Amino acid sequence: MIDTTTFWTLTALLGVGTFLVRFSFLGFLGGRQLPDWFVLHLKYVGVGVLPAMVTPLVLWPAATGAKPIPPGSSRPSPPSSSPSGCRWRVRWWREWARFT
Known part of the structure; x- marks a missing residue:
């Protein structure tokens, strides 16, 4: 088991990292007009997330408790x-x- 100090340190670092990744898009690009080709490609991000979540469940069913x-x-x-x-x-x- 992981000790409490390591857990909370890792949680805080991951939170700061997540904030910086999001801020890099929202803070630096928030006031600018994005190119049309970039906006078009952003529409496909949601479509790409679903297969990224489902593929590990199909390839490694033991991770979800199913028997391969x-x-x-x-x-x-x-x-x-x-x-x-x-x-x-x-x-x-x-x-x-x-x-x-």
Whole structure:
């Protein structure tokens, strides 16, 4: 277990670091007009955060308490991306869900 002094020192340092990162954008760029291409790219930040949060849950399910599928099991392979494979994708998803 981490001792109390180390915990609070680390918490304070992380708080100061977070403040400085946020201030670097808000304090220095807050009064300026941002380029249109930069504003356009900022719209995609939220879309990029969701996969960044979900990907570790998919790749390392043991971190969330789920049991990973052992190597060599008969887990079905993902379907192809052909337009006619919709029925196959539903079947694959149902088979895959049995292993989780």
